[in-house]
Amino acid sequence: MKVSVLGCGRWGTFLGWYSDKIGHNVTIWGRSGSKNLEELEHTRKNKYLYLSETTKLTNDLDATIDNSDYIIISISSQHLRNLCEDIKKSNYENKTFILCMKGIEVSTGKRLTEVFREILGSKVKLAVWVGPGHVQSFVKRIPNCMVIDSDNKDVTEDVVKTFSSDLIRLYIGEDLIGDELGAAAKNVIGIAAGMLDAVGYSSLKGALMARGAREVSRLIKAMGGDEITAYGLCHLGDYEATLFSEFSNNRRYGENFVRGTLNDDYLAEGVSTAKAIVKLSDDYNVEMPIIRGVDAVLNGELSPHKMLKDMFLRSVKKEFY
Structure with missing residues (x-):
């Protein structure tokens, strides 16, 4: 199969590397002037992996889409709308698109499949690919499990069949919203x-896992999904890779934010997602104290010490209310 990856950051480049390893013909696209694309073109590698000589690199979006069967999108979630507007100018109708990114559009509160559908229509085959995994582990051949979901069961099953391997076992999702x-x-x-x-409360991560998954399950239910999905691979199943791993970009962001050691160009998807989910919690009248507290700290409205103490050490209520 001909597989193209739109996005040449860490995860996008890995997905190109992975697709090549399981036997597909791969093209990786990046915008003209992209430092990541330039590095790959000059060296065939980044800090994590080497690309095979058969993997094509390009900044020609029209040709990339035209010559593809499956198109993986792996970019910052807040840039998806603009990319879809560019894709709309190409021959995209008979392709299968796979969104390999995690986020909510801040300006609208829309899920990424909703953003895609709004611009490119309801007839295009579309799936999402989510769940735990780090490039640093996968390139060492350490396996993991992830999930594919879609609003079309046939598309879900086709993508699972096309991209599953001994390295990444893909499960069939049945709750796209969740x-x-x-x-x-x-x-x-x-x-x-x-x-x-950062504040020395790492022992509270167990409580964070339990309470975090619970509040996310409430939002999923309120928005029409199945609340049990929060306890699957998309969320709770991804906690080890996100809450504990040294490779977790979001965990590291939270730690560095509190320590005051963030670089100016260092950003994590969870920052914009916190803002978007606070809006959704208001819209759907769902209590989400952890995510609201994180957003308040990031906005400078609360100190992290006060927020974390109030969140986990002073609340007296029934566990499952």
Whole structure:
């Protein structure tokens, strides 16, 4: 199969590397002037992996889409709308698109499949690919499990069949709303975990896992999904990789934020997602104290020490209310 990856950051480049390893013909696209694309073109590698000589690199979006059967999108979630507007100018109708990113559009509160559908229509085959896994582990051949979901069961099953391997076992998702929300929200919980590490409260990560998954399940239910999905691979199943791993970008962001050691260009998806989910919690009247607290700390409205103490040490109520 011909597989193209739109996005040449860490995860996008890995997905190109992975697709090549399981036998597909791969093209990786990046925008003209992209430092990541330039590095790959000059060296065939980044800090994590080497690309085979058969993997094509390009900044020609029209040709990339035209010559593809499956198109993986792996970019910052807040840039998806603009990319879809560019894709709309190409021959995209008979392709299968796979969104391999996690987030909610801040300006609208829309899930990423909703953003895609709004611009490119309801007839295009579309799936999401979410769940736990780090490039640093996969390139060492350490396996993991992830989930594919779609609004079309045949598309879900086709993508699972096309991309499953001994390295990544793909499960069939049956709750697109829940899988998208859960995957996006876990990045915010990851930031909270990093804040706990920074203030010396790492022992509270168990409570964070339990309470975080519970509040996310309430939002999923309110938005029409199945609340049990929060306890699957998209969310709770991704906690080890997000709340504990040294490789977790969101956990590291939360820790560095509290320590005051963030670089100017260092950003994590959970920052924008926190803002978007606070809006959704207001719209759907769902209580989400952890995510709201993280957003308040990031906005400078609360100190992390006060937020974390109030969240876990002073609340007296029934566990499952």
